[in-house]
Amino acid sequence: MTGTYLVTLDTQTAIATLARRHKAAGGVGLQVLNMIGGRAENLLERLPDSVKQALEGATERALRVALQAARQSRSVVPDQKGWLNTAMTTAMGAVGGAGGLPTALAELPVTTTVLLRAIQGIAAEYGFDPNDPDVLSDCLTVFASAGPLADDDGANMAFLTTRVTLNGAAVHGILKSVAPKLATVLGQKLAAQTVPILGAAAGAATNYAYTSYYQEMAHVHFGLRRLAIDSGTSETLLVEQLRRAVKTV
Incomplete structure (x- = not known):
């Protein structure tokens, strides 16, 4: 008997709903890439070397400010x-993109704060x-999911199995673990915002995509947590069910 038959019909229905949210999360990202005429993996190459080298540190600082x-x-x-x-970050993205890289970098911690909230x-x-340390840890780990401009190969479900208790000693550690992943994601956003002529439009579009994405992924994350509690089903089994359901949506 496979894991498919170890959950109730109601749980499978809830999983299907979360799978649709998961799929919807990255849909807008493709439209952004089409608009700026690029591919996600090539966006970072558009950034100056000095920015790329400082991106991880800037992302960690943005996360600390947001926290x-x-x-x-x-x-x-x-x-x-x-x-x-979404409307708020879209407007901020337009302003950030209008001024090129300097204003896009200045907008980064503000957008990160709105996303975390x-x-x-x-x-x-x-x-x-949200004030519970464990829940705040979960909120931060949502940022460890792949961004909306990335191809969805299932890797962005890895954060669903990550649990870190966020006490004073662990804050530094979790920010260090999330920052590298988020730096790549936000680097793509910054690069999109610096596209000549399209800066403001690209900034608005990327922030729209990013806010939509992280809100949907938060629904998946906490919806799965709530489903595990309410159904008495292990999170490991539910994540596997979700992984299967996403492939069929």
């Missing part, structure tokens, strides 16, 4: 609807406390 800002803002700024988060808001939708 601090998200913690401070949750008590005074309520979680926003998904469409509003959006992910935290989705965690709350599924009944998780």
